[in-house]
Amino acid sequence: MEITRPFDLLNSVMNQPVLVRLKGNKQLRGILKAFDQHMNLVLDEADELENDEVKTKLGKVIVRGDNILYVSP
Amino acid sequence: MEITRPFDLLNSVMNQPVLVRLKGNKQLRGILKAFDQHMNLVLDEADELENDEVKTKLGKVIVRGDNILYVSP
Amino acid sequence: MEITRPFDLLNSVMNQPVLVRLKGNKQLRGILKAFDQHMNLVLDEADELENDEVKTKLGKVIVRGDNILYVSP
C-alpha cells in the first residue's frame, strides 16, 4: 500500500498489532481496532509494558491521541 | 458491538467498571456514567489507586479529558 | 438526578463541598459556587490541602479549569 499521508499508515495496519509509546515512558501493545483524526486509538488484547515486559493486561483500551509520541506496527 | 470509532468503545461500556490512567501516575477506577466529546468522564463508586491499591474513596467524580492517557473497561 | 453529560455532575453539586485535584499534586476543598464550560470553578470557604491536611485557608478562589485533573463531590 502507498503511504501518502501519515494517517494512511494507521489505516494500513487496522486489525494488526501495534506498539504505542506515550509521554512519560509508558508503552502499550495491542491490536489496532479504530482510530480518529485526533489519533485517539482503540486497541484490543492490549498490554501495558515496562522495560519491554508486560506490566498490566488491559484487554480493550481507548488511548488519547494527545499523549502519543509514536505508533509503530 | 462493532467498534468503528474510538468513542464507540466508551459508549459500549456505559454503566460498567473502567480503569482510567491519568498523567502523573494517577489511576482511577469506577463505573462509567457519562462522557463527552472532550473525553471528560463521570465515574460513580470511584476510587483513586496507588500501586493497584485503593488510596482514596471518591464516590462520584468528573474527570477532565485533557489529562487522560487511556481508559480501559 | 440523572447525569447524562459530565457537566451535569457539577450542576448537581452546586453549593455543596467538592474536592478538586490539580496537576502537580495540589488539592483544594471548598463549596462549589460557579463553573463555566472550560471547567473554571469558583469555590467558597476553600482550603488548599497537603497530604489531606489543611495547608492554606483561601476563602474564595477561582480555579483555572485547564489544570484540573478531577472534581469530586
Add this chain to the structure above:
Amino acid sequence: MEITRPFDLLNSVMNQPVLVRLKGNKQLRGILKAFDQHMNLVLDEADELENDEVKTKLGKVIVRGDNILYVSP
C-alpha cells in the same frame, strides 16, 4: 455580590489584593488592576513569594493566564 460565572469573582475584587498561584510552585501577591477573558491579569504593588515570604518586589506585573492554577482574593 452574586457570583454566577467564575469571572464574576475577578470582577468583584478589582483594586483589591489577590494571591495568584502559578504552575511550578510560584506565587504572586498584588492588587488586581485588570484582567481579560484568557485570565491574563495585571497586578500592582506585586511581590513574588517563596514559602510565604517575599522573594522579589515586582511592582506592576502582567501575568499570563495559561499558567495560573488559581486566584484567591
Add this chain to the structure above:
Amino acid sequence: MEITRPFDLLNSVMNQPVLVRLKGNKQLRGILKAFDQHMNLVLDEADELENDEVKTKLGKVIVRGDNILYVSP
C-alpha cells in the same frame, strides 16, 4: 496612564526595561521594543539571568509568548 486591559500595561512600557520570567526558571531582562496579541515580545539589549546575575548577553531577542509566566516593568 489608565490600565483597563492587561495588554495596556505592555503598551505603557514600550521602550522601557522589563523583566520576563519564563517557564523552567529562566529570566530575561531587556528593553521592550514590540509585542503582539500572543504576548510574543521583542527585547533589545537583552540579558539572560540566573539567580539575578547576567548569564548570557543576547542583544536583540524574540520571546515566544506561550512560555511566559509574567512580564514586569
Add this chain to the structure above:
Amino acid sequence: MEITRPFDLLNSVMNQPVLVRLKGNKQLRGILKAFDQHMNLVLDEADELENDEVKTKLGKVIVRGDNILYVSP
C-alpha cells in the same frame, strides 16, 4: 531547491533519511515517507536511538507532530 517556508525542507527530503528529536530526550532515525501540516510524520526503516546508539528497531512508525522538537535531514 529553494526553501521559502519551513515545510519546504520536509518536502525536499522525502524518501531520504532524517533524524527526529522528540520531547523527553527521545530520538528516531528513519526514511521520511510522508508528513502533514501538523508535522505528523511517517518514517520507514526507523530506529529509536539512545545516546546515538540503536535502542529499538521499529520499522515503520507514525510520529505525532506535537511532540517533535526538530527534524534534520
Add this chain to the structure above:
Amino acid sequence: MEITRPFDLLNSVMNQPVLVRLKGNKQLRGILKAFDQHMNLVLDEADELENDEVKTKLGKVIVRGDNILYVSP
C-alpha cells in the same frame, strides 16, 4: 530597520546566524533560512549546543515553533 511586530525581527535576520533556545535546556545555532507564523524555523549549518559547546552537527534542520523559548540574532 524598524521593528513594530515581533516577527519583524525574524524577517530582519534572514540568512544571518541565530541562537534558538528550546524547552528542556536545548540550544541550536544556525543560519535562519525560513520561518512561518507558528515560529517554525529552518536553520542551515546548524549545531546543537550543550553548555555553549557543539554537541551535534545537524546541517539543515526544521525546528518546531511550539517548543521555542526564544530566538536571538
